[in-house]
Amino acid sequence: MSEFSSGTLTAKNIHLSFGSNHVLRGIDLHVPKGTTASVIGPSGSGKSTLLRVMNRLIEPDQGDIFLDDRSVLKDNPDELRRRIGMVFQQFNLFPHKTVVQNVSLALSKIRKMPKDQAHAKALEQLDLVGLKHKADARPGNLSGGQQQRVAIARALAMEPEVMFFDEATSALDPELVKGVLALMTDLSKGGMTMVVVTHEMGFSRNVSDTVTFMDGGVVVETGPPDQLFTEPKTDRLKGFLSDVL
Amino acid sequence: MDVLEQLAKTFLDWEAMAEVIPAMLTVGLPNTLILAVSSAFFGCVLGMILAVMGISRNPIPRWIARIYTDIFRGLPAILTILLIGLGLGPVVRILTGSTNPYPLGILALSLMAAAYIGEIFRSGIQSVESGQLEASRALGFSYSAAMVLIVIPQGIRRVLPALVNQLISLIKDSSLIYMLGLLASQREIFRIGNDQAATTGNLSPLVAAGLLYLCLTVPLTHLVNFMDKRMREGKTQKVEPDEAAAIIGKGH
Ligand SMILES: Nc1ncnc2c1ncn2[C@@H]1O[C@H](COP(=O)(O)OP(=O)(O)OP(=O)(O)O)[C@@H](O)[C@H]1O
Numbered sequence A: 001m002s003e004f005s006s007g008t009l010t011a012k013n014i015h016l017s018f019g020s021n022h023v024l025r026g027i028d029l030h031v032p033k034g035t036t037a038s039v040i041g042p043s044g045s046g047k048s049t050l051l052r053v054m055n056r057l058i059e060p061d062q063g064d065i066f067l068d069d070r071s072v073l074k075d076n077p078d079e080l081r082r083r084i085g086m087v088f089q090q091f092n093l094f095p096h097k098t099v100v101q102n103v104s105l106a107l108s109k110i111r112k113m114p115k116d117q118a119h120a121k122a123l124e125q126l127d128l129v130g131l132k133h134k135a136d137a138r139p140g141n142l143s144g145g146q147q148q149r150v151a152i153a154r155a156l157a158m159e160p161e162v163m164f165f166d167e168a169t170s171a172l173d174p175e176l177v178k179g180v181l182a183l184m185t186d187l188s189k190g191g192m193t194m195v196v197v198t199h200e201m202g203f204s205r206n207v208s209d210t211v212t213f214m215d216g217g218v219v220v221e222t223g224p225p226d227q228l229f230t231e232p233k234t235d236r237l238k239g240f241l242s243d244v245l
Numbered sequence B: 001m002d003v004l005e006q007l008a009k010t011f012l013d014w015e016a017m018a019e020v021i022p023a024m025l026t027v028g029l030p031n032t033l034i035l036a037v038s039s040a041f042f043g044c045v046l047g048m049i050l051a052v053m054g055i056s057r058n059p060i061p062r063w064i065a066r067i068y069t070d071i072f073r074g075l076p077a078i079l080t081i082l083l084i085g086l087g088l089g090p091v092v093r094i095l096t097g098s099t100n101p102y103p104l105g106i107l108a109l110s111l112m113a114a115a116y117i118g119e120i121f122r123s124g125i126q127s128v129e130s131g132q133l134e135a136s137r138a139l140g141f142s143y144s145a146a147m148v149l150i151v152i153p154q155g156i157r158r159v160l161p162a163l164v165n166q167l168i169s170l171i172k173d174s175s176l177i178y179m180l181g182l183l184a185s186q187r188e189i190f191r192i193g194n195d196q197a198a199t200t201g202n203l204s205p206l207v208a209a210g211l212l213y214l215c216l217t218v219p220l221t222h223l224v225n226f227m228d229k230r231m232r233e234g235k236t237q238k239v240e241p242d243e244a245a246a247i248i249g250k251g252h
């Protein structure tokens, strides 16, 4: 994959509550340009919420978010989201549009590209994920793995500076996981800045540059994968690893 | 035998039917269709506004939509038609000089239809998975663009059968505006049958009207069933195996 015009993402002291449920309790995360940070942790620890706060699908109660050292909290959140691509566990493709329309829609409506140019660019992106031949199919006729790769193409078409993956392979049948992980690995190696929430410990260990372990709304441990997986310092991470490995 | 003959003469007097059918087809049918289709159209426009208000995060439009819907769904159709048709008649006359009750009939039917259609649209929109809005917003669409481009079109698709049901109701309810005193040329199917039945003392013209209504509504009912069935089957499409896993990232 080609180089990306990726950026550095930093979250500082993020707090968020849903009512009385204090879900994020002062999270710090630093993802240098071109690196991949994986976020692991038990269910309910706030991983998905952290991603949503970092692209302002949810506004933080406290804290700051920086993209390339500039705080983005005062910008229009729609503008910020155009710079951050996001891939979801449930794919969330638009079922009433064709595969190629899924990818070209934001290009023509948001980037204001002429229709034929957006279409051509969408086909190019589909080609990169190996699905150009499905351009005119409906998402409902694709396998889960194919749908997720279309979702990745849809996000990449916007030329984001950062990509978020929220358990992108958790809804896939086991035999389809490999293809999506391979694509994510390619992106990572290609220099995309990525934050990957995952239960795939293999990916976290072998592909990411840093691993962040969250529990109860705080970062319990963070560091290079070798350090976290071979010498976990805290009992919480030890317990978690022994449960999942 | 006498009884059967009597019944046949009352309900199935072919001559009495033949006499009324031309007027029913040339005057009644177009008027019924104009009333039903135009109030369905205006009902959809107003209904969509009500639906969007009904899902607003701001409680004021939500309450306005709620109250409107409760009132117009809670009143008998005949009462709404009389109140609007007769009540607004003088106002319209002062403002425009027109004494034509026909537009007011359409207005009353539209206002009622909007209450039902608004609820249909709202439930359709709310049935769209929240991930659709989230994914659209994550791409950078504003809330309104995401609703207009992604969420609402899916919501409408899901409720098309219910909308056709609403059209069926309007075809039937359009008969109620006979209460407003229409010109001869404005009469719809029921009124023409009813007038003829009154002058001849025979119910066959009303039976003819009934048959004509059925010609309109039964095909629509079957259309609803057909759409329902297709939507259900559409959900269980065949999925191909993922043959492309090996060529990831390389194109092909
Ligand atoms: N929209 C919401 N409204 C209220 N509470 C929420 C909302 N989203 C998440 N929560 C709560 O926030 C907490 C963290 O949820 P979150 O989805 O971020 O966890 P997670 O680490 O992603 O878990 P999982 O591994 O199961 O996906 C949970 O207690 C959850 O119930």
Ligand SMILES: [Mg+2]
Binding pocket: A047, A048, A049, A166, A167
């Ligand atoms: Mg989650």
